[in-house]
Amino acid sequence: MTDLSITASAVALVESPRQPRTFPAGVAITAGMVVRLNSSGAVVGADGGAAGTTDIIGVAVTGGAIGQGITVAQADAIIDVGNALSALAIGALVYVSDTGTNVGVMGDVAGTSSRTVGRVIPAFGATTADKLIRIAALDY
């Protein structure tokens, strides 16, 4: 199992069929974290270790401290995570990882509680395809 090593400054929202929503941060959030809502409706990091921590709403595309607004790329959005996908094949699934506790890490293998974040898709800004993530259909 390999976790995605995401550089926050490389994360960007590329496309979103729905208006991206902004939520207050329940903990310090960095761009690129896969997030869920806590009981107060604030975003916190997801965790593949248990079912209760994998009900994700999307991937944070901005970062901030507790209380700051965090924009989340939700279902069907496309995000750029820099070179974090270089080892994954186009079409590969990306999952919520077990790594850490509620820190919103993504990986190439399903966690204890399997939850798909999205799929690697190609982008053709160059003659060799670049890799982005299309967020999967989610419950939210």
Next chain:
Amino acid sequence: MANNTLAYGFASLSQMLGERVTTQNTGLVRDAIAASAAEYSRMIGEAVSALADRTTLAKERYQLPGSGTLQPIDEFGIPLPVRPAGYYDVAYPIFGGGTAFGRNRVTSALETVADMNRDQVLAEQQDADWMVRHMLAALFDNVAWTYSDPLLGNLTVQPLAITSDGVQYVATGGVAATAQHYLAQTAAIADATNPYTTGYNLLSKYPSNVGRDIVAFIPTNLVATTEALTEFVEVLDPDIRVGANTAVLQASGEGLKAMGDMVRGKVSKVWVVEWKRLPDNNILFVVDGRPPLAMRQYDAAQLQGFFPEFHSPDGARIERRYLRYAGFGVRDRVAAAIIQVSGSDTTYDIPTGYDAPLPV
């Protein structure tokens, strides 16, 4: 596995400001951006002028003049009526390409002219890359292919002259024959295996090319062997006083440089221009003043050229898009030729990345 070539997405405040310099006594040099913009603009403008005629036509029919001679007659003789016949069709595709830049309401308000200029330069570089690759693919691909036009149906995009399709071209002297304008030799460039003589003889035999300069654009890896040819004469260097008994070129050839990088000299009646963009071991021969390609665009003026488009999906995100619709196909099938050298065999192979139609 390869990293991404580009970064995508709407630029956030930290991303846009993160590349600026905020500390004292640290300058931000944008020379590379300006130099890149100037070079790409020069290259693409010259390349289109030298290699392509602009058109809105989808296809054209070239009528051939025919050949033959007068029938013998005597005082009572009556020649039999004849009909000029023969033609070949060429057709041109249209493809679309675009790029875009995203801002949010904050970064849109805070961006500077320099930020916008940087986006503009990147867009122009991407456009130049797209145009040159598509032009070269139209020349390098030696196989006819089908373009499915939404209005006109299937169109056959032709390569330069090839013997396999049976089309005959009239050479000086009135003889009509098939021609092969994609050649390959296993030998490297040398006096005994001089491709420039071949290229000159191939192109100069057509009435449409008579009296015009033949220019060979060569990749960098062929410069040394070309300049080593006995017949090669270098362009005059104003910093060097030429010794006695040394042949020098009277003309600089600068007017023939077009999209190339440097006029190297002349050999076997052919001007030699280095063009770093070309794939190794491929010599592109063109006839000055006879663009071999047509660049097709839509009739509507608002769809021609490299044009901007603005969009905001939700008022919070702003997109600036730059779009182009164009396509290249061979128009004058005897106005250019390609000779590959140092190959593994004498069969012409389409260089990697230039097999039309290009997917990107």
